[in-house]
Amino acid sequence: MPPLPPAGRPLSRRTFLxxxxxxxxxxxxxxxxxxxxxPTITFHQSKPEAVPYFRDLAAKFTASxxxxxxxxxxxTNLSASxxxxxxxxxxxxxxxxEMARFMERGALxxxxxxxxxxxxxxxxxxxxxxxxxxxxxxxxxxxxxxxASVIYNRRIFxxxxxxxxxxxxELIEVCERLKAAGITPIYGTFRDPWTVAQGxxxxxxxxxxxxxxxxxSMHAAGANVGPDSEVSFQKTLLxxxxxxxxxxxxxxxxxxxxxxxxxxxxxxxxQAAMYFQGPWAFGxxxxxxxxxxxxxxxxxxxxxxxxxxxxxxxxxxxxxxxxANGQQGARDFLQYLMQPEIQNPYNAKFxxxxxxKDAPPVTDPRIVEMQKYYDExxxxxxxxxxxxxxxxxxxYIQSIIGGADAEGTLRRMDADWARLAFRA
Amino acid sequence: MSSAPSxxxxxxxxxxxxxxxxxxxxxxxxxxxxxLIVCTLSVLVPLYVTISMAxxxxxxxxxxxxxSLPSPLTFDSFAxxxxxxxxxxxxxxxxxxxxIAVAGEIIVSALAAYAIVRNWDRRLFRWSFFYLLAAMFIxxxxxxxxxxxxxxxxGLDNPLGVAILHIVFALAFNTMLFTAxxxxxxxxxxxxxxxxxxxxxxxxxxxxxxxxxxxxxxxGIFAFIASWNDFMMPSLIISDPELxxxxxxxxxxxxxxxxxxxxxxxxxxxxxxxxIIVYLFxxxxxMSGLTQGAVK
Numbered sequence: 001m002p003p004l005p006p007a008g009r010p011l012s013r014r015t016f017l018x019x020x021x022x023x024x025x026x027x028x029x030x031x032x033x034x035x036x037x038x039p040t041i042t043f044h045q046s047k048p049e050a051v052p053y054f055r056d057l058a059a060k061f062t063a064s065x066x067x068x069x070x071x072x073x074x075x076t077n078l079s080a081s082x083x084x085x086x087x088x089x090x091x092x093x094x095x096x097x098e099m100a101r102f103m104e105r106g107a108l109x110x111x112x113x114x115x116x117x118x119x120x121x122x123x124x125x126x127x128x129x130x131x132x133x134x135x136x137x138x139x140x141x142x143x144x145x146x147x148a149s150v151i152y153n154r155r156i157f158x159x160x161x162x163x164x165x166x167x168x169x170e171l172i173e174v175c176e177r178l179k180a181a182g183i184t185p186i187y188g189t190f191r192d193p194w195t196v197a198q199g200x201x202x203x204x205x206x207x208x209x210x211x212x213x214x215x216x217s218m219h220a221a222g223a224n225v226g227p228d229s230e231v232s233f234q235k236t237l238l239x240x241x242x243x244x245x246x247x248x249x250x251x252x253x254x255x256x257x258x259x260x261x262x263x264x265x266x267x268x269x270x271q272a273a274m275y276f277q278g279p280w281a282f283g284x285x286x287x288x289x290x291x292x293x294x295x296x297x298x299x300x301x302x303x304x305x306x307x308x309x310x311x312x313x314x315x316x317x318x319x320x321x322x323x324a325n326g327q328q329g330a331r332d333f334l335q336y337l338m339q340p341e342i343q344n345p346y347n348a349k350f351x352x353x354x355x356x357k358d359a360p361p362v363t364d365p366r367i368v369e370m371q372k373y374y375d376e377x378x379x380x381x382x383x384x385x386x387x388x389x390x391x392x393x394x395x396y397i398q399s400i401i402g403g404a405d406a407e408g409t410l411r412r413m414d415a416d417w418a419r420l421a422f423r424a
Numbered sequence: 425m426s427s428a429p430s431x432x433x434x435x436x437x438x439x440x441x442x443x444x445x446x447x448x449x450x451x452x453x454x455x456x457x458x459x460l461i462v463c464t465l466s467v468l469v470p471l472y473v474t475i476s477m478a479x480x481x482x483x484x485x486x487x488x489x490x491x492s493l494p495s496p497l498t499f500d501s502f503a504x505x506x507x508x509x510x511x512x513x514x515x516x517x518x519x520x521x522x523x524i525a526v527a528g529e530i531i532v533s534a535l536a537a538y539a540i541v542r543n544w545d546r547r548l549f550r551w552s553f554f555y556l557l558a559a560m561f562i563x564x565x566x567x568x569x570x571x572x573x574x575x576x577x578x579g580l581d582n583p584l585g586v587a588i589l590h591i592v593f594a595l596a597f598n599t600m601l602f603t604a605x606x607x608x609x610x611x612x613x614x615x616x617x618x619x620x621x622x623x624x625x626x627x628x629x630x631x632x633x634x635x636x637x638x639x640x641x642x643x644g645i646f647a648f649i650a651s652w653n654d655f656m657m658p659s660l661i662i663s664d665p666e667l668x669x670x671x672x673x674x675x676x677x678x679x680x681x682x683x684x685x686x687x688x689x690x691x692x693x694x695x696x697x698x699x700i701i702v703y704l705f706x707x708x709x710x711m712s713g714l715t716q717g718a719v720k
Contacts, residue, residue, distance in 0.1 A: 042665065048676045048684070051508065073665035075672050080660040083569060084576035194680060261683050265488050280681040288486045 041326035044088035068329035089330035095314035100131035108139035116338040144352035148278030166305035187272035188255030189263035193394035199276025202382035207301030222421035478690040485686040505691035509673040524587035525651035537602030581663040
């Protein structure tokens with residue numbers, strides 16, 4: 001280590017204070033500087049891979065008119081902004097149970113008078129009603145729906161002379177034959193609890209039971225959920241969960257120590273035939289390997305091919321908060337985003353399904369097999385998405401995969417559910 | 425006024441240390457050296473991964489070999505991180521918050537400690553010290569919600585508000601450090617200066633504050649690290665996304681559904697750079713500063 005030069009004359013107090021004061025003034029003034037004459041509306045969108053895309057759209061819209069300036073926001077804490085009564089003017093976010101809490105309390109304004117609201121497919125708009133709603137309002141406009149099912153490697157299937165299974169028995173046969181051929185049938189990433197909940201759990205449950213009806217009854221039963229109630233995790237979900245455990249016989253031996261990133265890399269390298277992930281994984285798989293032929297099929301859980309369904313979620317939805325300052329500007333930008341020539345390219349680029357009545361079908365070969373189910377309304381939302389965060393459902397499910405008693409763990413989920421309902 | 429501070433014994437710090445080891449430059453303490461070398465790995469290995477990741481292509485970053493050398497070497501990640509987070513602006517905001525937090529914490533706490541120590545025999549000052557200390561038991565997350573509302577109400581939902589909150593939340597600990605250090609400064613120095621006609625203000629700026637130098641360095645270092653790396657406070661307090669700090673902007677690189685290790689690490693490297701560079705130049709102060717903090 002070279003000897004340090006002797007400390008020079010210490011920074012004089014006055015210089016230091018002057019510098020600090022100068023910096024303060026400069027930055028303070030910069031903060032107040034008028035940013036153009038048009039009022040600014042904040043557009044909150046934080047899906048990372050789509051940030052450059054939407055930032056570009058915001059800039060284009062700003063340039064196309066002179067009434068408002070759209071500011072793309074990916075950093076503000078949403079809950080804090082609502083607490084401060086300065087929420088973003090237009091939100092474009094994943095719609096889930098957390099987001100529904102804002103809707104339930106009437107924090108989001110009614111958009112039903114917009115032409116865009118009328119253009120949405122009824123069964124897609126109805127997806128928002130699976131969550132708690134605010135009576136008489138269309139607060140959320142679905143922008144992009146993601147359909148998820150089993151990702152499979154077409155080349156491996158072809159090489160082994162396998163067809164896409166449409167019944168549970170066929171699925172088991174496919175797994176057995178792959179196993180016999182020395183190929184890992186399913187790649188498991190059990191280190192990340194969410195992947196277990198999103199994949200194995202949601203697919204098996206959604207393929208067997210009516211998710212919406214189940215949670216409706218669960219909410220009706222509330223604090224009475226338990227061994228004797230009409231519906232419960234331990235009774236209604238026991239059969240799918242048992243089948244889920246059966247499927248874990250066919251995963252890679254090191255699944256317990258593999259995470260989401262490992263799974264994507266493994267699929268890119270053709271290490272396994274099937275992978276229980278949504279289309280968001282395709283982008284990640286693509287990072288690790290380009291020359292692939294992947295497809296998707298709904299997980300067959302029964303003996304009847306007519307029961308096949310895909311898992312969907314509202315990946316992006318648009319909403320305008322009640323207390324937003326720039327209501328009109330936000331609505332204008334919403335209409336701009338909802339134009340077919342803007343919305344359809346987005347969904348094509350990011351592997352989403354269109355939400356409007358006249359949306360074109362998807363063309364990407366990796367998800368094209370799901371179009372049929374989406375068109376026919378044969379879809380469900382993931383069962384794990386309706387359990388409040390106060391119940392660590394993903395971790396419970398992970399422990400079942402790890403060897404915990406399924407009945408006992410589901411019983412505990414019932415007890416948690418009942419306790420939470422009692423408190424509410 | 426003179427009795428209380430001078431009764432506290434001033435302990436010679438260096439005595440009794442290093443005497444068990446016979447002096448002699450050739451003797452190497454092998455067991456200790458080996459343990460320390462192993463310990464350095466805990467810093468060097470992550471640092472190596474950070475640097476090599478930052479120069480990898482996206483394809484190589486996700487291939488599962490974190491320790492491989494980047495090939496081909498690429499600077500794309502830096503360019504991407506630069507534009508995605510709007511790095512210069514975020515960096516400027518972070519610097520702004522840190523500068524005010526460091527300067528403010530040193531000055532405000534030093535003033536408070538001086539007032540308290542020199543008026544220790546008055547009940548108001550003594551109790552105000554305990555009052556300040558009690559604040560150490562209130563972490564930011566506990567009062568986050570009211571803070572968000574308050575800062576919003578008074579128009580401090582911006583970087584300046586974050587800097588002020590940093591000063592306030594660190595006041596308890598910093599005042600304690602300064603108070604302990606001030607007690608070891610003999611009152612006689614001050615008295616002789618007053619004999620020559622200096623007022624309290626002059627005494628503080630010309631005598632006490634320079635003497636507090638080592639402790640100011642300690643406080644400054646802690647203040648810098650805390651404010652530079654802070655995520656929670658800016659993410660909750662700052663309402664204008666254009667005025668957000670670097671750590672919050674970097675959140676975008678890590679989500680449930682996507683990993684961009686190379687871009688993330690390139691961005692982390694750029695954010696780490698000032699701290700490392702400052703450390704290289706002020707190593708000596710930092711070392712002495714940290715041990716000061718440890719002894720008190």
